[in-house]
Amino acid sequence: MFETLSAAPPDKILNLSILYKNDARPTKMDLGVGVYKNSQGATVIMRAVREAEKRLYESQTTKTYVGMAGDEGFNKAMLQLVFGKKADLSRMFACQTAGGSGALRTIADLLAKARPDATIWLSDPTWANHVPILKAAGFKTATYPYFDPASGTVKADAMLEGLKQAKAGDITLLHGCCHNPTGANLTIQQWAPVVDLLVERDLFPFVDLAYQGFGDGLEEDAAAVRLLASKVPEMAVATSCSKNFSVYRDRVGAVILMGKDAEGAKIAGSQALATTRVLYSMPPDHAAAAVRIILEDDALCADWKSELEAMRLRMLNLRKGFAEALRRQSNSSRFDFIADHRGMFSRLGLTEAQVDRLRDEFGIYMVGDSRFNVAGLKEDRLDDLAKAVVAIL
Template sequence: MLSNLKAQPADKILALMAMYREDPRPTKIDLGVGVYKNAQGVTPVMRAVKAAERRLVEEQTSKAYVGLAGDPAYSDAMISLILSDAVSRDRIAAAATPGGTGAVRQAFELIRNTNPNAKVWVSNPTWPNHVSILNYLNIQNTTYRYFDSETRGVDFDGMLEDLSEASAGDVVLLHGCCHNPTGANLNLTQWQTVIDLLNEKGLIPMIDIAYQGFGDGLEEDAAATRLVTSSVPECLIAASCSKNFGVYRERTGLFMAISEKADNTAVTQGNLNHLNRQNFSFPPDHGARVVTTILTDDALRADWASELEDTRLSMLGLREQLASELQRLSGSDRFGFLAQHRGMFSQLGTTPDLVEKLRADYGIYMVSDSRLNIAGLNATTVPILANAIVESGI
């Protein structure tokens, strides 16, 4: 049996990480992997997370299974964080998942189970794993225009034109905030136009929200998701705690499915439970328990929100420093988009050849589509990157 296996294509980001580790140059810069790092190049454990973990160690009396959907208190806390009161709670089914990726996978499986003929529309570009999982599950998918490589902003007219071709029952995958990989986001007026199109065409939105608090703030980053969910009959949401709580390795995610009517929620919840049972039985609990402890304790929540805001402002400062340095070196404002983008990522909008030139000549590692992780920079490496970009002719 095993001799019949075929080699799978290497994950581009993981391959990039391996190349970075093997590069002996002391000035090398890793802008590829999507993990937040502080100025010392460390992904820190947040203060509130440490405090919550200490409390759990002292107070937890069992490691028994919690339930197929995880701890209901975790679902309640996350629904409140993301949706506030945008949707009546009795319309929302929710299940804990192994990270945001697990939530995405469960959402795609639910789509396939309920409407095998549905096509999933994803932005061009999008997080590569979206398309990889869709293809693995043999779900029809296609792209809609999103990023304009000339302006480095959203190609909104192209987006609307493409989505106007979608059929009723199709699913439109949207990034709730801090678009990955581009960093370019819709404004609320544009979101409303998209909502109008969704309702007119009978399309179902699926929102992937993995960076709440990394863009313009916790409430601001949730505004689009709340607007969508309060304006459409049904919606799927895949949420991640990896970034804003820094619990990457704890694999802490949540899948939410919002029904048009509350009397359908119990059946929907049963299906979410069933999906969990088939894929991994009971979801991880430690990260979820930490997040719940933080969100339900006023002091811990305030400390977490404060540290998260410091993280957000740090990334924003790096964006502004990089844009300013590039303007100084190039004598042009063509890189001003970097200060306007939000979240961990921006896309330079250049060619794979020039990205490879940055790696080969300057030891600067980023994904071939020119996505760079802003959080991989610090005040010292920003000028190095800016100089390399200008000298490379990007």
């Protein structure tokens, strides 16, 4: 049987972790895998999560299944986190999933049942795992212009022109905030004509919201999703708790579906659950229950928001500091865009050969397209990194 198979290519991002681990240089720097790290380089358990897990341990009496939809309290709390506590949720359905990737695949399989002949339009570039997930669901994919490497900004006008090539019934995958891999985001003013175009041309919005709270704030990062919900008849959102609750390994995410009416949402939700039944049957419970405990408790929620805000502000300060270091070392404004971007990632605009040189000569690890993890930067080594970048230009 297995003799018919050939080895799968290694995951480029995860393979960086292996190379980094085996590098003996004390000055090495890991800017590859997208996990938040503090100033000591550690990915710690957040205070509120630790307390919620303690409460869960003391109160939990069973490990039986929670059902295909997962923790219903978690699902309600996630709806309110994304759409606001005063939002009309009558046309909404939510179910817990195995991480944000589980939410993406569940929605992709659901949409493949509903519109098997549709094309899914992706930003150029997009997260590396988007295409494999969508192709595994059987979709054709196409791209719309998004990022201008020369200026480090969004090609807002070109994006609109590109989406005009989509046919009615096609699907557009949109980054709700903190674009991965570029960090370049549409302003809410630039979102408005995009939303109008989706409505005008009957294009279905599929939003990946993996970094709420890492960009401009919890409410601000949900603004585009909320604008969409106020205008479009239907939409789907894949959201993740990996980053903003720092529960990466516990795999917590959610599918959110908005129908034309309550009955439409109910029917779509039933198909989403049928999809998860085939994919993994039941979602993991532990961290979702912890997230629910946090979001339902005012004091814990306030503490979580405080720590999340400190993480967000640290990344903004690192962006500013790195951009200033690059300006000092290069005597140019070439990298000033880094300070304007948001979220965990930006691209330096280097070639793959230059990225290889950074790794081989300086022990600096980043993805081949020069995407780097802002949270992996160290406050006291920004000039060292900037010198290395300038040295390989």
